[in-house]
Amino acid sequence: xxxxxxxxxxxxxxxxxxxxxxxxxxxxxxxxxxxxxxxxxxxxxxxxxxxxxxxxxxxxxxxxxxxxxxxxxxxxxxxxxxxxxxxxxxxxxxxxxxxxxxxxxxxxxxxxxxxxxxxxxxxxxxxxxxxxxxxxxxxxxxxxxxxxxxxxxxxxxxxxxxxxxxxxxxxxxxxxxxxxxxxxxxxxxxxxxxxxxxxxxxxxxxxxxxxxxxxxxxxxxxxxxxxxxxxxxxxxxxxxxxxxxxxxxxxxxxxxxxxxxxxxxxxxxxxxxxxxxxxxxxxxxxxxxxxxxxxxxxxxxxxxxxxxxxxxxxxxxxxxxxxxxxxxxxxxxxxxxxxxxxxxxxxxxxxxxxxxxxxxxxxxxxxxxxxxxxxxxxxxxxxxxxxxxxxxxxxxxxxxxxxxxxxxxxxxxxxxxxxxxxxxxxxxxxxxxxxxxxxxxxxxxxxxxxxxxxxxxxxxxxxxxxxxxxxxxxxxxxxxxxxxxxxxxxxx
Amino acid sequence: xxxxxxxxxxxxxxxxxxxxxxxxxxxxxxxxxxxxxxxxxxxxxxxxxxxxxxxxxxxxxxxxxxxxxxxxxxxxxxxxxxxxxxxxxxxxxxxxxxx
Numbered sequence: 001x002x003x004x005x006x007x008x009x010x011x012x013x014x015x016x017x018x019x020x021x022x023x024x025x026x027x028x029x030x031x032x033x034x035x036x037x038x039x040x041x042x043x044x045x046x047x048x049x050x051x052x053x054x055x056x057x058x059x060x061x062x063x064x065x066x067x068x069x070x071x072x073x074x075x076x077x078x079x080x081x082x083x084x085x086x087x088x089x090x091x092x093x094x095x096x097x098x099x100x101x102x103x104x105x106x107x108x109x110x111x112x113x114x115x116x117x118x119x120x121x122x123x124x125x126x127x128x129x130x131x132x133x134x135x136x137x138x139x140x141x142x143x144x145x146x147x148x149x150x151x152x153x154x155x156x157x158x159x160x161x162x163x164x165x166x167x168x169x170x171x172x173x174x175x176x177x178x179x180x181x182x183x184x185x186x187x188x189x190x191x192x193x194x195x196x197x198x199x200x201x202x203x204x205x206x207x208x209x210x211x212x213x214x215x216x217x218x219x220x221x222x223x224x225x226x227x228x229x230x231x232x233x234x235x236x237x238x239x240x241x242x243x244x245x246x247x248x249x250x251x252x253x254x255x256x257x258x259x260x261x262x263x264x265x266x267x268x269x270x271x272x273x274x275x276x277x278x279x280x281x282x283x284x285x286x287x288x289x290x291x292x293x294x295x296x297x298x299x300x301x302x303x304x305x306x307x308x309x310x311x312x313x314x315x316x317x318x319x320x321x322x323x324x325x326x327x328x329x330x331x332x333x334x335x336x337x338x339x340x341x342x343x344x345x346x347x348x349x350x351x352x353x354x355x356x357x358x359x360x361x362x363x364x365x366x367x368x369x370x371x372x373x374x375x376x377x378x379x380x381x382x383x384x385x386x387x388x389x390x391x392x393x394x395x396x397x398x399x400x401x402x403x404x405x406x407x408x409x410x411x412x413x414x415x416x417x418x419x420x421x422x423x424x425x426x427x428x429x430x431x432x433x434x435x436x437x438x439x440x441x442x443x444x445x446x447x448x449x450x451x452x453x454x455x456x457x458x459x460x461x462x463x464x465x466x467x468x469x470x471x472x473x474x475x476x477x478x479x480x481x482x483x484x485x486x487x488x489x490x491x492x
Numbered sequence: 493x494x495x496x497x498x499x500x501x502x503x504x505x506x507x508x509x510x511x512x513x514x515x516x517x518x519x520x521x522x523x524x525x526x527x528x529x530x531x532x533x534x535x536x537x538x539x540x541x542x543x544x545x546x547x548x549x550x551x552x553x554x555x556x557x558x559x560x561x562x563x564x565x566x567x568x569x570x571x572x573x574x575x576x577x578x579x580x581x582x583x584x585x586x587x588x589x590x591x
Contacts, residue, residue, distance in 0.1 A: 104568035198549040211547035240554040241547060313531040324508060331509070333581050335572030347584045352511035364510055365520060369527060371504045372496065385534045387544030392537065394545060426523050427530050443548025467548070 005030040010076045010170040010224040017060070017075040024057035024064075024075030028119050031077045035121065035168045038492045043143050044153075044163035046082050047090045048122035053077065056119045063117070073227055074117030079169040081160050082123035083130055084215070085204040086110050089120075093206045094128040094138040094156075097330050097337045097358025107204020108236045109173060109215050116231045121169055124159030128360045129327065130180055130208045132156050133432035136423050137362040145188060146489045147457055151416040154184030154432075160218045161188040165489055171228050172218040177209050178315055179412070179436025181216050182448035186411035186460025189450045189487035191225045191477065192218050194436075196468050197443040198243040200229075201236035207326040209319040210241075212440045220486075222449065222478040226254035229470065245468065253471035257478030263297035265476065268404025272308045273435050278413040281454030286410045289451040289461050289480065293408075296479050303403050305396035310389045311438045316430060317373045317386035318441070324370030327363065330355060365426060390441045397442045401466045406476055409435045411448040411460035435462060445470040449477040450487045458487050495528035496521065 005013065005027055016022040032050055039045055060075040080086065083093045085103035087110075092098045106114070113120060127137040135143040135158035145153040146166040153162040160172035161184030174181035176194035185192025193216045200215045207213060217228035233247035269290065275283050294300055332338035332354035340353035359367070373382040400407055413434050422429040439446035444467045448460035461480065465472040498521040505512045505520075512520070566579055575582040 101572050104564050104571055197547070198551075237556060241549045241551060243549060243551075307537065310534055310537055313533045316527065316531045317534065328509075332574060333583055334569075336574070338574035341575065341584055343584075345584060347586050348509065349511070350584050352506075352509045355509055356511040356513075359510070361516070361519070364505075364512065364516070365523060365527070367508045367510065368501060368504045368520060369524060371508045372500070372524075372528070375504070375507075381535060382531070384544060385537070385539060386531075387546060388539035388542040389534050389537050390545040391542050392539065394548070425526070427527050430527075441545075441548075 006034045006167040008170065009221045010073060010219065010227060011221070013076050013170060014073050024060040024119060025054060027075060028053050028057040028077050031121055031169060038166060039168060041144065041149060041492060042146060042162050042166050042168070043141060044124055044159045044166065044168055045079065045122045046092060046125050046140055046159070049089055049120060052089065053119050053121050056114070060117045060119070071116040071231065073231055075119065076171060077119045077121045077169055078113060079121050079124045079160055079163040079172040080110060081126055081157050081172070081174050083126060083175055083206045084110055084173060085206070086120065086123065089123065091123065092140070093130070094126040094140065095358065095360070095363070096139040097354070098335070099337065101335050105204065108201035108238055109232045110204065112232050118231070124157070124163055124172060126159055127156035128363050129206070129323070130156040130175060130177055131323070131362050131366055133179070133183055133429050134422065135159065136419060137360055139360055142419060145416045146492060147189065147416065151418055152187070154187040154416070156180040157184045157218070161185055161190050161192060164190045164218050164220055166492060170220065171224060173215060173232070174218045175205060175213055175215045176440065177212045177214070177319060178440050179433040181218060182436050182446060182460070182462060183412045183432055185218060185448040187416040187458060189458030189489065190218060190220055191222055191447065191449060192216070193225050193229060193447040193473070194439065194445060195229060195233060195470055196243070196445045198241050199247065199445070199468065199470065200233050201239045201242055203236055203238040209322040210326060211322060212319060222257070222474055222481050223251070223254045226250040226474045243468065248468055248471040250471050250474045253475040254478045257475035258482055260296055260479050260482040262293060262476065262479050265298045266404045267293055267298045267300050267476070268303040268400050268407040269300055270308065270400070270407050270409050271302050271304045272306070273409035277434055278410050282410050282414060282459050285452035285454050285459040286461065290408070292480065292483055296483065301404055303400040303407065305400055305438070307389060307392040307396050308438050311393055311441055312430065312434055314386040314389040314393070315433070315437045315441060317382050318390065320366040320370035321373045321383050322370070324367045324374065327367055330358065362426065393438055394442045397438070397444060406472050407464040409462050411435060411462040415454050415457035415459060439464050443467055445473055447473040447477050449480050451480060451484055453487065494525050495532060496525050
């Protein structure tokens with residue numbers, strides 16, 4: 001029974017709980033047992049909240065027994081990326097500078113999860129402050145890919161994706177600034193969706209790059225991702241860039257797509273991303289997937305987005321610039337680490353010592369890079385020019401969506417790589433985000449859908465949609481899911 | 493030609509209040525030079541007349557009603573502080589003592 005529970009989808013678990021065939025406590029215990037059995041090898045979690053999870057599950061069971069009508073995911077366990085604040089529960093953002101911090105408030109998304117009766121199992125590992133593509137930049141050691149424990153699970157949200165892939169949780173929350181939900185989804189064979197920027201609240205999300213940061217769902221099925229999207233999405237007055245509009249009909253679209261009929265849907269193949277820059281095994285699976293979409297009735301048209309090749313350079317100016325400003329708050333005064341406060345150092349020296357001891361190398365590189373790009377004399381040529389390129393990328397999307405309902409590309413250029421193979425050259429690590437970054441700069445939604453294996457490792461198809469048309473990517477994803485065999489990792 | 497020198501990296505680290513070590517400077521200077529040469533490609537795009545985009549949501553000046561709402565208590569606000577005294581954040585001395 002326990003094995004069945006952890007391998008069930010969130011929708012199935014919700015059904016079992018609603019019908020009384022399983023209690024929320026039983027479902028939660030099954031997942032906590034699974035975590036206890038395998039997480040020493042996977043290291044998806046930085047903190048497991050057994051007590052809080054069982055209490056939340058018992059509360060759902062009690063409310064159901066009392067006859068209350070609960071939401072569609074009530075009682076279903078979920079893992080939350082450690083970049084979202086959880087009241088009283090440790091939150092580190094993968095950094096030593098926040099080790100031991102217990103936030104005094106919940107992020108809006110966390111609050112919505114609790115109100116919908118989801119059971120938070122714990123906090124998942126990530127690259128420090130969400131900067132990275134492998135979790136190797138976590139201050140607390142990397143997460144391992146359930147498909148091959150010697151390989152990276154993607155990043156920054158590698159913990160969330162690995163927890164879902166390893167059946168430690170049916171659902172997880174990630175955050176996507178340049179691909180941190182989609183790339184881990186692709187390399188672990190799971191579904192990862194970045195909603196429209198502003199479609200999910202940033203309140204309580206520890207800021208990396210505020211104009212790009214977007215929380216979203218991780219799951220094993222498209223329907224589960226859509227159900228979670230519907231719970232966490234929607235306007236939040238506490239976030240000034242939250243879009244005051246209802247969540248697009250993502251669940252309905254996922255169910256419509258499951259019929260496997262894509263007749264009349266125009267799918268745009270981005271010429272610049274259809275072959276160049278990706279390894280041959282990924283290109284081969286991508287081409288087979290395009291054929292599968294044609295068989296489902298989709299009309300595939302080639303579109304050109306000439307500025308996409310400048311997306312990666314523009315992103316690595318914009319995101320570090322915003323990060324250098326956002327991370328100024330970690331000064332050893334209000335929370336977190338303080339170093340050198342021994343009576344011999346000034347406040348400024350204490351701040352500098354604290355930040356040098358508390359931040360890891362990738363965070364320091366990006367702070368320095370951002371400080372450079374924003375500095376007088378370089379601003380126009382770097383940060384200012386990157387913002388103009390951002391405008392042109394948005395125009396490329398707008399023109400492409402005249403010809404196509406959605407755009408497709410591989411999610412990431414390469415499958416899960418071995419640990420240590422890209423940390424020596426930071427720019428090689430950045431290339432993992434080559435195909436995911438354009439949607440962040442534009443602000444539109446994008447999803448990674450498992451679509452096959454290359455040398456035994458998962459490959460993802462990325463579907464990009466226009467702003468606030470998140471439903472379209474779920475429809476395509478569900479149709480593809482109906483014909484692609486589910487990717488099941490080897491037993492751990 | 494290098495896009496950024498070791499001295500510039502040291503100056504930027506100081507501006508960003510990062511007390512980096514000599515060893516870190518050696519490593520970062522080379523790495524940042526590679527990164528900067530790659531991202532400088534944005535300069536190839538002819539964009540003189542293109543307006544900049546700061547973020548993708550067409551909202552400005554989002555305001556709310558000016559009403560009193562509950563916030564964190566003083567205890568909650570101080571709960572994560574490395575050091576607190578008399579209900580305030582305690583910091584090392586800011587002003588030099590007069591000699």
